Amino acid sequence: MSTPIYELALGSKFRQLQPELQDYFSLAPGSGSYGIGEGVFDVVGCRQKWLRPLLATVAGEEAFFPEYGERIPFRIENHAHLDPFGRSSLTARREIFFPGHTRLFHDTTVAEAANDGDTRLVDYLGRYRRLATALDLDVTAEGRLRGVSRASRLFLGPLRLSLPAFLDAKAYAEQWWDPAEGKHRIQVKVLQPHVGLVLVYAGSFDYRLAPSLPATDGAAPARTATAAVGLPRYAEPDRWERRV
Numbered sequence: 273m274s275t276p277i278y279e280l281a282l283g284s285k286f287r288q289l290q291p292e293l294q295d296y297f298s299l300a301p302g303s304g305s306y307g308i309g310e311g312v313f314d315v316v317g318c319r320q321k322w323l324r325p326l327l328a329t330v331a332g333e334e335a336f337f338p339e340y341g342e343r344i345p346f347r348i349e350n351h352a353h354l355d356p357f358g359r360s361s362l363t364a365r366r367e368i369f370f371p372g373h374t375r376l377f378h379d380t381t382v383a384e385a386a387n388d389g390d391t392r393l394v395d396y397l398g399r400y401r402r403l404a405t406a407l408d409l410d411v412t413a414e415g416r417l418r419g420v421s422r423a424s425r426l427f428l429g430p431l432r433l434s435l436p437a438f439l440d441a442k443a444y445a446e447q448w449w450d451p452a453e454g455k456h457r458i459q460v461k462v463l464q465p466h467v468g469l470v471l472v473y474a475g476s477f478d479y480r481l482a483p484s485l486p487a488t489d490g491a492a493p494a495r496t497a498t499a500a501v502g503l504p505r506y507a508e509p510d511r512w513e514r515r516v
Contacts, residue, residue: 276300276352277360277383278417280391281409290415292449296456296479297417299352301360301502306484307350311455311477316344316368318471327470335398336471337368337375345369348477351484353502355382356512361500365507380509381407395421401509405443416448441470450476 278297279286286294299307317340318324324338331337347367355361359382366377379397386392393407405421412418421443441464450457459474485504500508 274300274302274360277362277381277391277393278409280360280383281393281407282411283390285411288411288415289417290449292456293415293417293447296447299350299362301352301354303352304484305481306352307348307479307481309348309350309456309477309479311346311475313341313344313346313368313473313475315340315342316346316473316475317341317370319469320467323467323470331375333398333400333402334376334378335403337377339370339373339375341370344475346475346477349507351503351507353500355380355500359383361503363500363503363507378507378509396509399509400511412446414448416446419443419445441467 276298277300282289286297289297296307299305318327318336318338319340324340327336327338346369349365351363351365353361353363361380361382363380364378368375368377376399378399379395380401381393381395383391384394393409395405395407397403397405403424405424408420408422410418424441441462443460443462445458445460447456447458449455453476455476456479457474457476460472461469462471464470484502500512
């Protein structure tokens with residue numbers, strides 16, 4: 273079994289995480305398991321009403337959405353796999369059960385070798401994985417995982433566009449184990465310097481592992497000539513664009 277991507281990126285700091293977080297982030301390609309989380313977001317979505325019509329125009333990307341709610345149930349699946357280019361990856365597929373409508377929100381986090389020899393994580397967001405952000409990770413004194421997105425890029429066919437700082441939004445994430453509740457907790461805020469808070473979600477969930485699903489389980493025919501190794505077809509993006 274290969275090394276989990278979060279351990280590759282954090283190095284020795286991985287062992288400073290709370291034990292429950294180490295378990296959560298220990299999925300690796302070939303582990304034979306995938307993760308299932310079920311819980312409730314205390315808050316989720318876009319709080320700014322004036323911004324919601326704009327987010328509605330890009331909701332089909334399944335990375336942002338215009339709804340906002342409190343006490344909203346959700347489900348997440350975590351699948352460790354190799355992407356079509358052989359990189360160790362972790363795909364998260366979230367279902368957010370707003371009243372009368374379910375939103376999908378998914379991403380694939382990939383381990384990449386940096387120029388200095390270290391491993392960095394890059395997160396590819398949405399239905400087509402068109403938005404890529406580099407992640408900076410750290411571990412707090414309490415053993416929580418903190419992550420901040422850095423520079424973002426858009427992949428539009430052959431184009432590779434770096435977003436200028438005045439347009440870019442940064443995501444600030446923190447995840448931890450709450451011993452009082454016996455649950456995992458997560459909090460994420462996406463902030464844009466001129467707009468303010470674009471997206472927020474925060475809540476708690478239970479988490480368990482299950483045997484990995486066959487790649488063709490419940491699957492539609494493959495949409496592309498290349499596919500991930502170890503990822504069920506229903507959890508794949510609509511298109512894998514070449515990233516390397």
